[in-house]
Each structure stands twice: as C-alpha cells, then as structure tokens.
Amino acid sequence: MSAKRVNKTPAAILEIINFAKSFPLATIGGIIVLAFVLVAVFAPYVAPQDPNKMNLENALESPGPEFLLGTDYSGRDMLSRLIYGARVSLFISLTSVILGVVVGVVLGVVAAWFRHLQTPIMRLMDIMLSFPSIIVALTIIAILGSGIQNLIIAIAVYNIPVFARIAYGQTLSVKNFTYIEAVITLGARDGRILLRHILPNIIAPVIVQFTLVIPRAIMLTAGLSFLGLGVMPPTAEWGNMLQNSLRWASQGPHLVIFPGLALLLVVFGFNTFGDGLRVSLDPRMRNR
Amino acid sequence: MRQYIIRRLLQVLPIVFLVATTVFFLFKLIPGDPATVFAGEQASPATIARVRERLGLDQPVIVQYWRYLQRLVKGDLGTSFINGMEVIDLVKARFPNTIRLAFISTILSAFFGVSIGMISALKRETIVDYLLTVVALLGISIPIFWLGLMLIYVLSVQLSILPIAGASSWKNYIMPVCTLSAVSVASILRITRSSILEVISEDFVRLARAKGLKETRVVFRHVLPNALIPVVTVVGLQFGYMLGGSIITETIFSWPGMGRMLVVAVNQRDVMVVQGVLIVFATSFVLVNLIVDIVYALIDPKISYS
Numbered sequence: 001m002s003a004k005r006v007n008k009t010p011a012a013i014l015e016i017i018n019f020a021k022s023f024p025l026a027t028i029g030g031i032i033v034l035a036f037v038l039v040a041v042f043a044p045y046v047a048p049q050d051p052n053k054m055n056l057e058n059a060l061e062s063p064g065p066e067f068l069l070g071t072d073y074s075g076r077d078m079l080s081r082l083i084y085g086a087r088v089s090l091f092i093s094l095t096s097v098i099l100g101v102v103v104g105v106v107l108g109v110v111a112a113w114f115r116h117l118q119t120p121i122m123r124l125m126d127i128m129l130s131f132p133s134i135i136v137a138l139t140i141i142a143i144l145g146s147g148i149q150n151l152i153i154a155i156a157v158y159n160i161p162v163f164a165r166i167a168y169g170q171t172l173s174v175k176n177f178t179y180i181e182a183v184i185t186l187g188a189r190d191g192r193i194l195l196r197h198i199l200p201n202i203i204a205p206v207i208v209q210f211t212l213v214i215p216r217a218i219m220l221t222a223g224l225s226f227l228g229l230g231v232m233p234p235t236a237e238w239g240n241m242l243q244n245s246l247r248w249a250s251q252g253p254h255l256v257i258f259p260g261l262a263l264l265l266v267v268f269g270f271n272t273f274g275d276g277l278r279v280s281l282d283p284r285m286r287n288r
Numbered sequence: 289m290r291q292y293i294i295r296r297l298l299q300v301l302p303i304v305f306l307v308a309t310t311v312f313f314l315f316k317l318i319p320g321d322p323a324t325v326f327a328g329e330q331a332s333p334a335t336i337a338r339v340r341e342r343l344g345l346d347q348p349v350i351v352q353y354w355r356y357l358q359r360l361v362k363g364d365l366g367t368s369f370i371n372g373m374e375v376i377d378l379v380k381a382r383f384p385n386t387i388r389l390a391f392i393s394t395i396l397s398a399f400f401g402v403s404i405g406m407i408s409a410l411k412r413e414t415i416v417d418y419l420l421t422v423v424a425l426l427g428i429s430i431p432i433f434w435l436g437l438m439l440i441y442v443l444s445v446q447l448s449i450l451p452i453a454g455a456s457s458w459k460n461y462i463m464p465v466c467t468l469s470a471v472s473v474a475s476i477l478r479i480t481r482s483s484i485l486e487v488i489s490e491d492f493v494r495l496a497r498a499k500g501l502k503e504t505r506v507v508f509r510h511v512l513p514n515a516l517i518p519v520v521t522v523v524g525l526q527f528g529y530m531l532g533g534s535i536i537t538e539t540i541f542s543w544p545g546m547g548r549m550l551v552v553a554v555n556q557r558d559v560m561v562v563q564g565v566l567i568v569f570a571t572s573f574v575l576v577n578l579i580v581d582i583v584y585a586l587i588d589p590k591i592s593y594s
Contacts (some may be wrong), residue, residue, distance in 0.1 A: 007440075025421075025425075026420070122360065127303060127306060127307070130573055130574065130577055131532070131569075131573055132305075132528070132529050132531070132532025132533070132534075132573075133532070134532050134535055134536070135535075135566070135569055135573075136534065137530050138550065138551075138554055139311070139314065139566055140560075141555045142315075142318075142553075142556060142557075142559075142562045143314055143315065143317055143318050186513030198335060215429065219431055221535055222431060222433075223431070225430075226433045226536070227535070227536065227539060227551050227553060228557070229551070229552075229554060239433075240450060242433065242434060242437065246437070249437070249440075249441050249445065250445050251440075251582040253441060256437050256438070256441060258435075258436075259434075260431060260437070261439065262435070263431045263434060264426070264429055264430055264431065267430075267431070268426060268429035271425055271428055271429050272425055275425075
C-alpha cells in the first residue's frame with residue numbers, strides 16, 4: 001500500500017509538469033486562479049485592514065507605502081476591499097455554478113435516460129440557452145429582487161441548461177455501451193445505474209465546462225452588481241466597487257483601475273486554464 | 289428551401305408564445321400588489337380598487353392571461369406603472385437606438401475579427417500568432433463595463449475628445465461601439481483562426497497549391513469561403529448577444545436604448561415595462577437566430593433542408 005503511495009505522488013507531479021510544458025498559458029492561468037482562491041479563502045489573514053473601516057481623513061489616498069492600492073472615497077483600504085471582494089465574487093460564482101451543475105446534470109441525465117421526458121426538458125433548455133445570460137439573470141432579479149441569495153439563484157438558473165445539454169449528450173453516448181447493457185440485464189434499478197454507472201462516466205466534460213463557466217459567472221456577478229442589481233454596498237464586491245467609484249474617477253483613478261484589473265486577471269486565469277484543460281482532454285483540438 | 293424557411297418561421301411562433309407565457313406567469317410570482325404600485329403608496333383603498341379593476345387585476349389569473357395574450361397579438365404591451373405611458377411607445381422610441389448600436393458593432397467586430405483571425409491563422413505558431421492569441425483571450429476576459437469606464441476616463445475625462453453620454457452625433461457612437469465590440473472581436477477572431485486552420489489542411493487546398501496558384505489566391509478563393517461558414521453563425525449569434533450586451537453598455541454611456549430602459553424599469557420595479565422589454569428582446573433573439581439558421585442553410589451545401 002505504502003509502495004503504491006510512493007509511486008502515485010511523482011506520477012501526479014509528472015502529469016502537472018507535462019501539462020505545464022504543453023500548455024504554458026493555461027498553467028499561468030491555473031496559477032492566477034489558485035492565487036485568487038487562496039487569497040479569497042484566507043482573506044481575514046491576508047487583508048491588511050478591515051475592508052469596511054472608514055476614515056474620512058484618509059479618503060482618496062493614492063497608492064503608497066501605507067495603503068498599497070490607495071483608499072476609496074470613505075478612506076477604506078482598497079487592497080483589503082479587493083481581497084474581500086474576491087471572496088464574495090468567488091463565493092457567488094462557485095455556489096451558483098455548483099447549483100447549476102447539480103440541477104442541470106440531473107435534468108440532462110433524466111432527459112436522456114427516460115425518453116418520454118426528453119422533449120419537454122430539452123426544448124425548455126434550448127429556449128433558455130438561446131437568451132444571453134444577462135437577460136435571464138435580469139428576469140430572475142426583476143421577480144425576486146436584488147441581493148446575494150437572489151443573485152446566486154439568477155446565475156444558477158442561467159447555468160442549468162448549459163450543464164443539462166452536456167449531461168444529456170454524454171448520457172446518450174454512454175448509455176449505448178455494452179457495460180450499461182450488462183448492468184441492465186443484471187436487473188439493476190434505474191437510480192443505481194444512473195448514479196453508479198452513468199454519472200462517473202460523464203463527469204469529465206462537466207468538470208471542463210465548470211472551469212469555463214466560472215469566469216462567466218464572475219463577470220455576471222460583477223455586471224449585475226455594477227448595475228445596482230446584485231451585491232449591495234457596504235459589502236465589498238468588484239462590480240459595486242466600480243459602480244460606487246464612478247463619481248470619484250477623476251480624483252482617484254485607482255478606484256476604477258484596480259477592481260477592473262482584478263476582474264480581468266481572474267477571468268483571464270479561468271479562461272486560459274479552462275481552455276488548456278479542454279484541449280488536453282480532447283486530442284482533436286490539439287492542432288487548432 | 290422555401291419549405292425549410294416556412295417551417296423554421298412556424299417554429300418561431302410557439303417559442304414566442306412560450307416566452308410570453310413564461311414571462312406572464314413568472315411576473316405573477318412577484319410579491320406585492322401591482323395596483324398599489326400603479327396608484328402610489330399614498331392612494332386610498334378606493335383608488336387602489338378602481339386601478340385594480342381598470343388594469344383587470346380583479347379578474348381570475350386565467351382571464352388576465354387570456355386578455356394579456358389578446359393584447360399582445362394586437363401589439364399592446366400595457367402601460368408603465370411609473371409614468372403611465374404606453375410600453376409599446378417607449379419601445380418604439382428606444383428600440384432603433386439599440387438595434388443601430390448592435391448593428392454597427394456587429395459589422396465592425398466581423399471585419400476586425402475575421403481580418404485579425406486570418407492573420408493569426410496564416411502566421412500560425414509565430415510570435416504574431418501568440419500575441420494575437422493572448423490579445424483574444426484578454427478581449428474575451430475584459431469586463432465590458434470596466435472597458436467602458438476606462439474609455440470614458442481616458443477619452444472623455446482626461447483628453448476631452450469624445451462626449452461621455454447621449455446619442456446625438458457620430459462621436460457618441462465611438463466609445464459604446466468599441467465597448468460592445470471588444471468581446472465579439474475576440475470571439476470571432478478565435479473561431480476564424482480555428483476554422484481557417486481546419487480548412488487549410490484539407491486536400492482541396494493542397495491541390496490548389498500543387499496547381500501552382502499564388503498563396504493569396506489560395507487563401508481568398510479556396511480557404512476563406514469555406515472557413516467562413518461557421519464564422520457566419522458566430523457573427524449572427526454575436527448580434528443577438530450584443531442586444532444583451534447593450535444592457536450594460538447603454539447604462540454606462542446613458543444611451544437612450546432598450547437596455548438602459550430595462551435596467552431602470554427593474555430598479556423601479558415597473559413590471560409592465562420589464563415584461564414588455566423582455567418580450568421584445570426575446571422575440572428579437574429568436575428572429576436573429578432564425579435568420580442565422582437560414583443564412584447558414586443558404587451558404588452551406590452540407591445542410592439538409594429536411
């Protein structure tokens with residue numbers, strides 16, 4: 001057992017090194033994502049100050065040794081607000097996408113397995129997919145109102161058809177394999193087949209899509225907060241930080257520059273990492 | 289072909305009906321009394337009751353739904369709860385502005401996306417290609433509201449060369465078009481590059497080269513027409529998505545379009561305007577998707593019309 005463990009660790013590291021050699025840009029993306037995740041998780045330990053602590057004497061300080069990224073119009077430390085903003089953005093996007101994955105995969109698998117449910121479920125998913133994310137999210141927010149919980153629901157609803165489509169297609173191809181026929185012949189119940197035999201075999205493309213959808217969810221979270229329909233102040237969130245800094249842009253351009261750069265960087269990280277992952281798992285794409 | 293177009297047109301109607309139905313019932317879930325919103329918080333119970341009767345809100349939901357469908361067929365989208373204006377008039381005043389912005393942005397994105405994508409593919413695995421790939425990834429990753437703000441900060445606040453808001457002159461178009469096009473240029477660039485690389489390795493291209501044709505002729509006569517087929521779909525879909533993107537862009541630049549109207553209506557909880565704008569947006573998306581499908585069928589001989 002211990003011998004196996006000894007062999008397993010270098011193999012995993014070797015795989016990471018190979019990935020880094022083949023996809024350098026994706027590796028940089030992965031490092032950026034990891035850095036943001038770590039900063040978000042350990043926000044209380046890495047943030048130099050309380051993100052909501054106001055001090056009007058320090059208002060609109062430019063970046064310097066005391067405040068690395070300057071302060072906002074209320075004298076709050078920008079770096080600390082950006083760090084806590086990462087926490088909020090990543091929490092909302094991860095939670096909403098996970099919710100979307102769970103509901104979407106269940107719907108997709110069920111639609112593919114029980115043929116009589118295929119048309120109603122998949123046509124509804126097609127209709128939902130044909131609209132831009134922001135329209136779907138705005139509709140949900142118009143009904144439920146703004147706030148973090150409703151924002152999570154709105155983004156999750158948009159993601160449901162994305163994952164339903166993938167799960168549906170994958171299940172259709174897996175269900176024709178001989179081992180599934182064998183399990184059916186052995187008399188296994190539908191629930192057991194779906195959970196034990198279908199789900200583990202369709203999960204890889206779902207994971208790839210997961211990494212590609214997260215940046216869209218982050219952007220949507222920030223976009224809706226920017227419109228005043230998502231996370232409300234004083235909670236630090238990149239979108240609402242940009243919205244609230246509009247009036248002060250000429251006195252303190254750093255208020256507009258840094259939240260946007262943070263967003264750009266994290267979305268770029270997820271996009272490049274997701275792209276690399278997709279190509280590494282799909283050899284047909286390697287030559288493109 | 290005609291049958292294909294008629295069949296696709298007929299498929300639009302149930303989708304629009306489904307969207308209208310979903311919007312109607314979803315908005316019935318909103319907590320609070322629309323009659324009170326319409327009459328105002330200070331209105332007397334008698335006034336609220338009169339408004340409820342006038343809006344038909346005292347009827348059973350199914351009757352309200354039937355009347356809503358009847359009104360919709362006649363092009364009546366209801367009356368704004370906030371300013372009492374007909375929603376269809378508000379839409380008529382703003383929709384052309386949104387379409388104009390989306391149309392110009394699509395044309396420019398297609399031009400730049402295809403041109404740069406072509407350069408990237410033809411210079412494959414050179415420094416130019418790597419640079420353009422990174423630029424495309426940055427373009428896809430850039431938050432458009434941030435790009436809009438940065439453009440305002442540099443071009444309007446610092447340099448004072450472009451107006452911040454409005455739609456009165458051609459100068460007003462520059463920043464909103466750049467903002468709206470950024471993501472699309474990057475998407476079209478990527479799909480063009482990938483499509484050209486796929487086509488360029490086909491046998492007929494090798495044959496064209498073997499015949500001794502000049503490289504420019506090979507690219508423009510043989511590679512591009514075949515490679516651009518999937519690009520047409522993406523460009524068409526980008527037009528639809530630009531209608532969605534207009535929500536943020538119009539808000540940043542105070543553009544008098546439907547997107548900004550929707551955001552204001554959601555903030556004010558003006559249900560009738562939100563409902564109306566969503567139905568118009570939804571119908572536009574469905575129609576754009578339909579046109580894309582038809583164009584695709586026309587240009588790609590491999591598509592079966594059955």
